[in-house]
Amino acid sequence: MTQAPERTRPTSATEPAVGRSIDRVDGAVKTTGESEYTADRPYPDIAHATLVHASIARGRITAIDTAAAEEVTGVLAVITHRNAPPLKPPAARINPFDLSTMAAGTKVNYLGSDEVHWNGEPVAVVVAETLETAVEAARLVRVSYAAEPAVTDFAAAEGSAEPARGIPILPEGGRKGDAEQALAAAPVSVDMRFTTPPQNHNAIEPHATTAVWDGDRLTVHDSTQAIDFVRRHLALRFDVPLEGVRVIAPNIGGGFGGKGFVWAGTVLCAMAARVAKRPVRLALSREAVFRTVGGRAPTIQRVALGAERDGELTAIVHTGISQVGRVGGMPETVGRQSQHIYAARTILVRHSTATLDALPNSAMRAPGEAVGTFALESGMDALAHELAMDPLELRMRNEPESNPLDGKRFTHRNLRAAYVRGAQRFGWADRPLRPRSMRDGHTLRGWGVATAFHMPIQLMADVTVRLGMDGTVVVRCGMQEIGVGAATVQAQIAADALGVPVEAVRVELGDSTLPVAPMAGGSGQTATVAASVLRACEELRRSALALARRSSRSPLRGRRIDDLVARDGGLFAADGSGETYAQILARSGRPSLEGRVGARTSVGRVAGQVRFLAGMVGDQRRQVRAATGVHFCEVAVDEDTGEVRVTRWVAVFDVGRVINPKTAASQLRGGIVMGIGAALSEATEVDPRTGRIVGAGLADYHVPVQADVPAIDVSWLDEPDPTTPLGLLGVGEVGISGVAAAVANAVHHATGVRVTDLPLTPDRLLG
Template structure:
């Protein structure tokens, strides 16, 4: 397990911790390279594995020759469908009372048959003494196929798309009034088609599994955002007890959603270790990540908006088609934000999917909303242009007081303040409305704006908080350090709740042997764990008070305390009488006290899931909770070459209370950088004839580098949401939403060209 550096006994008085820009507790370890990742743990007798990938999209293996591979010095085994041990099948459907059933990236029984389901599927695994030998041998495996007709062209498959059925925890469509009729009658309207390409995760640390078996007990060092999901999935597939599987993930090395599911490398790494009867590491190459880990699906979207001449929206239509695989995948809910953002009199939001013989897609930072806001916010900009209105003015004219689809209340929403502050910081009032009206030398300048929107989730989390006699605090939870400073913010939360210095708190994380934490996904880990940390701290304080009230000589003995508070390491009554934790524990002869939240049995776990689901459904029936923001962007477009550079960025967010001003700003900037990549460079290119990814690696898949990113001015309102623990909302995903639209809108202002197909490459401007 991972923890913050050892703490010394605190000697200073506490100050408010929540909201402060405290340095990360693991900052020195990270920056000196001492952090341990899934591929770093040394093992004696460690073997290495490499994958062999299918080269057809659909069909069967007719012959597989492993002779040359097995002859390579150091090769221990070559696993194929002919000799691989059988696995139990993954869960056939999602069970809302066991969220780990969401974990399987595909429905495929890896190496369980001669079937091929997508171009790139693993058809063999080589295990060798060294990584070099495994890679060399994998190249020597010869596979013959009988190809079958396959659907591999997304745009050709649009006509076969089917409406999406309602799924657990997945945003659905919505309807209010007759939006199509209102659109036809609108005095001013736009009706536009947008496309976005497939995109792939490219985390700093590629997916890695290091698997060690001891009889039927399995330990996996894994690059994952969801340790408990992985643990339960592996137990199911290998038919071993859940308690016999331990997943260790001290640092994730980036995830963005791709590491929230179990993919082929994890299953086959554990299988290889069982066959080889020694520790095995399967570290995916960049190419293998593209071929075996699902990314963002391509989409085709229609945004149609109708308005009165004063800008009041009479119709909002947002429909979309996205791709799923024949063996898995999820809808890209592109209209998620469109049900909530604007006070349109009539609304139609519909999602459909087209099924292809392709690697199933997966969650990728702000699934649905990242690409859905591109279409909606570009459409709003186009409507503003048709109306001759300022784009900010149009948005504020249609800012709703309640949810426009069904009238539910917003738990908090202050987009007006975010836009006002952003416009002032950016200098938006100086923007001339006409395209091609701003220049800097040979470059055309443009200013664009767009709204950010994301609905965070909250999941159950088990936590223990232990207070020692010396005033130090230990928080234990199987949460994930995906790169956002998880230990730091939970230290701040526990410190403030208990009235101790942040330096007194240590957080243990990154191990499924710890109390089960929430997955790092849906911008929900911080709030999910915070809720449990706060409850555990309250339980701990009540226990301390109970000890004090029973202790002879305590000023709190026998007293009723209604308003319990903790400051500077002590418990205080409303009238000021109180004593320190250290004194209470010393009188009681107790070395420590512990507060605990979470199930202690499997029955308790199921009951907790039932309570969670009931609470979630009730919450969604009553209110809408979302993080929002306003993006302001400047671009410079070379008039001769069409090259686009983002030269300035201002963003203001309404994300509830901010726990750590430094880590929150970093996350929001990271989302904006990722959005700039989606706008200008990122595109997974798939050969429509074969279904093969042709740019499977960072040499040809272009993510933003430092030269592509300007200084990014990020701020936030820091106003608490009254319905969440500490008033916080998630900040991990809202940053990317609206970014591509802000860039596209700025490009239109600079050039007069409305680009509706991402990425915005030179050929689409010239």
């Protein structure tokens, strides 16, 4: 729960911490292997569980033979639909006043009936003394099925797609003018079809859960990026009081969206612990992650662009179809960025979904935008080729002054400066216009460019900040550390707000007993928590001043808070008069002071949620807030084999103010690496006849390794957004946006071949 500073470079209280590359406070324990993750949590007498998966896509279980499994020495229980304790079903629909209603990865009431909803659905849980015993026994469970007709081929289901149903508070799609008519009349146009495959999360830490029951009180250690979601969901499913459920997640070994929802493993681990009447751990294998945790949906997209001969866009048409499961899933809103990036006269963006008997898809880093920018930015490159125009010049020419779809103002946007800086750093001016112009023997070289775009969210977080007489500060918030340095940046923010060294700040996180925070997702956790930390620190400073003003001996008597600054561990005026917090507390006889943000009652929390949603809707009606950037990519393509190597990368971002350059650069580079994987190798292969994932594991699903990734030059403008706390925007997802398109555009420049289907494997270049 606690992340204390470790080997951090000493700082001065007068030197701002925000904006400095401060070492991560948990860096030493993580790099030395001392950090504890969910599957490391020791419990006496702990049992282990594993899953048995369905082998059909849709139908019913007609027989299930567990006798052989139950006879294995060390097996404690084999749980099936025949003997599973009943669960309450998940929430039927999303309630915008309770976002935990979107926590369920699927609508299935696990082991609640003989129904099968997708190939891979858990149909039994084996609990044993050891993991090896559980795995051995699981192989002995025999299941017979009556299969029913199932829809398992996404390409074949294209014709059945229906208009997507989004979340009411997050409307997607839109139109301006008659884009189809403008497209038909355009002097120059392109009209292209793109496909992207399903992709799976492969965090370094697979999903794991440890569950312990004490009567009706449940403690769960879970590798989740949504602690409060898990807590509320489990309280609902097991029909126990919310206050009786505790969720602990001090460290998560990567999330990317897959750990933002509650999947079968978490629920069934808690069920197994209740049946076995002892602590149970269920750590998913890589295969089980593929088969029970949703990933990115496959998409079919159309991008059509019309322009005048000088490059002015007259029409943008971006429509997309994505897959959802019959028992859950969300639209992959591929056209989100197409409403905002370019100043087209007419725009049409529309999303549809095709329903399959498949594991529901889920959010995966920059949902919608990661694959949507592949299509849009490839289309822009193709249009530039038709115009015989430099593709960067085409983008610059269509940079809007206000939101293209509806004229709303941008809260902050300086993408043009990012284009200019990136081009200079990359040497873009030396790029020949004609494809296949850069050759080195059998190696063809090409340069590509693409725009990055992501709209971060900001939610609500409860926070307490406590200042002790010894000058130490404790920030408490139930946020998640998914590997991004959350404790470090919040310590920097609190340190500056109170005028204390970073080393004096300790951040407690990762526990549902702490003040409630939203999930780590949507590139919103840092800004969300920062807003509350700043308010709590301001409350604390005012409390300190109120104490000081009561003393006739205090130099702060009669002062206003607006006249003071926080520095050197206290409050001081411009003339140097003031005193430290320790002096204020000692004189008052108080051991500590606390600032708090957040509702203290459930009624207050609902009221706060109503106010937040009203403000959010109002904000969306007035303005558009987004992180943007540009990617420049160089590739080398073997003319004989079609092998593609990314050899150089330069990216420049406009992401508002950067709190910690070291952690921000890591996040942006990580997004680019993930995008390179999507461009060149990542695809979840599904047998269209059976719906079974083929090659569910890292042996067949190829993520980039060090040899696949060049040195990545990342920089940013560091210009604050005036509408956000400290001017920051999220950096977790904008990095992947546009990456696949930059690679594809560079490949076209190298070879003259336009690849419109991901990934860009050699066969697509040689076919």
